[in-house]
Amino acid sequence: xxxxxxxxxxxxxxxxxxxxxxxxxxxxxxxxxxxxxxxxxxxxxxxxxxxxxxxxxxxxxxxxxxxxxxxxxxxxxxxxxxxxxxxxxxxxxxxxxxxxxxxxxxxxxxxxxxxxxxxxxxxxxxxxxxxxxxxxxxxxxxxx
Amino acid sequence: xxxxxxxxxxxxxxxxxxxxxxxxxxxxxxxxxxxxxxxxxxxxxxxxxxxxxxxxxxxxxxxxxxxxxxxxxxxxxxxxxxxxxxxxxxxxxxxxxx
Numbered sequence: 001x002x003x004x005x006x007x008x009x010x011x012x013x014x015x016x017x018x019x020x021x022x023x024x025x026x027x028x029x030x031x032x033x034x035x036x037x038x039x040x041x042x043x044x045x046x047x048x049x050x051x052x053x054x055x056x057x058x059x060x061x062x063x064x065x066x067x068x069x070x071x072x073x074x075x076x077x078x079x080x081x082x083x084x085x086x087x088x089x090x091x092x093x094x095x096x097x098x099x100x101x102x103x104x105x106x107x108x109x110x111x112x113x114x115x116x117x118x119x120x121x122x123x124x125x126x127x128x129x130x131x132x133x134x135x136x137x138x139x140x141x142x143x144x
Numbered sequence: 145x146x147x148x149x150x151x152x153x154x155x156x157x158x159x160x161x162x163x164x165x166x167x168x169x170x171x172x173x174x175x176x177x178x179x180x181x182x183x184x185x186x187x188x189x190x191x192x193x194x195x196x197x198x199x200x201x202x203x204x205x206x207x208x209x210x211x212x213x214x215x216x217x218x219x220x221x222x223x224x225x226x227x228x229x230x231x232x233x234x235x236x237x238x239x240x241x242x
Contacts, residue, residue, distance in 0.1 A: 018171065021167065022164055022167070024207075025160055025163060025164055025167065026157075026160045026164070028160075028207070029156040029157065029159055029160035029163075030153075030156065030157075030160075031210055031214070032156075033151050033156055033159065035206055035207070035210060036156060036159065036160055036163070037163075038202050038206055039202060039206075039207065040163045040166075040167065041198065041202075042195070042198055042199045042202045043167050044166065044167050044170055045191055045194055045195030045198055045199070046191065046192065046195040046199070047167050047170025047171050047173075047174065048170050048171075048173060048174040048177075048188065048191055049174060049188045049191055049192050049195075050170075050171055050174060051170065051171035051172060051173060051174020051175040051176075051177075051178075052174040052175070052177060052178050052188055053174075054171075054174075054175065055174065055175035055178035055179060056178050059178065059179075065179040068175055068178060068179055069172070069175050069176065069179060071175065072171050072172050072174060072175025072176070072178075073171070073172055073175070075168075075171040076167075076168030076169065076170075076171040076172050077168065079164055079167050079168045079171065080161075080164050080165060080168050082164075083160055083161055083164030084161070084164075087157045087160055087161065090153070093214065094214050094215035095215075097207065097210060097211045097214055097215075098208075098211040098215065100207060101203055101207035101208045101211050104199050104202055104203040104207055105199075105200070105203040105204075105208075107199060108195070108196050108199035108200045108203065109200070112192050112193075112195055112196035112199065113196050115189075115192050116189070116192055116193045116196050119189055119193075123190075124189065124190075124193045125193075127190055127193035127194045127197065128193050128194075128196050128197035129197055130194060130197060131193065131194040131195060131196060131197025131198035131199070131200075131201065132197040132198065132200065132201040133197075134194075134197075134198055135198055135201035135202055135205060135206075136201065136205075139205070
């Protein structure tokens with residue numbers, strides 16, 4: 001696959017992905033402040049790596065630094081578009097929320113975990129468990 | 145507690161928009177660090193690991209039970225089927241041809 005096609009497919013795939021990040025945040029807030037906040041943290045934790053990945057791919061395909069930043073910015077625009085669209089479709093919450101559940105599950109299980117498993121160090125496994133436990137602690141402290 | 149309080153829809157929509165912008169800024173910051181090459185890559189792996197565990201917990205403990213409460217068992221089909229089939233094909237097909 002050429003650099004151009006690799007770059008295009010990564011950019012299209014990640015733009016769709018980040019659009020659904022926005023859908024997930026807005027769907028959460030349509031239900032409650034609590035659900036919106038926990039989904040926001042889930043999304044935010046992988047936002048830096050997303051921008052990092054897409055900018056790396058654009059640089060590796062021979063494009064300049066400006067295009068790398070623009071590609072990362074495109075992901076941000078897609079996220080905001082997902083928030084705006086879902087907020088305006090409040091009546092469709094019964095579809096948006098299960099969809100955002102699928103997005104969250106899919107991204108964690110098929111994108112993040114394989115990446116984490118490349119690093120054999122025990123510290124990585126511990127951090128995955130820390131992620132799980134941090135939600136439970138947040139529930140205990142803030143969710144009445 | 146702020147998170148436990150019931151807020152009206154207008155407030156929650158504004159909060160979603162604001163935090164959507166913060167999330168979007170996260171993408172830009174990630175891109176910025178690549179361009180300026182002063183970011184220890186190890187930290188990204190740590191973010192990914194923490195994010196993976198946290199997202200799995202959010203999906204199983206919060207979002208899926210809330211979806212089932214909201215729209216019944218059919219929401220499980222939406223959760224599992226649409227994402228895993230359609231988006232899997234969209235995102236993975238180009239790399240499978242290599």
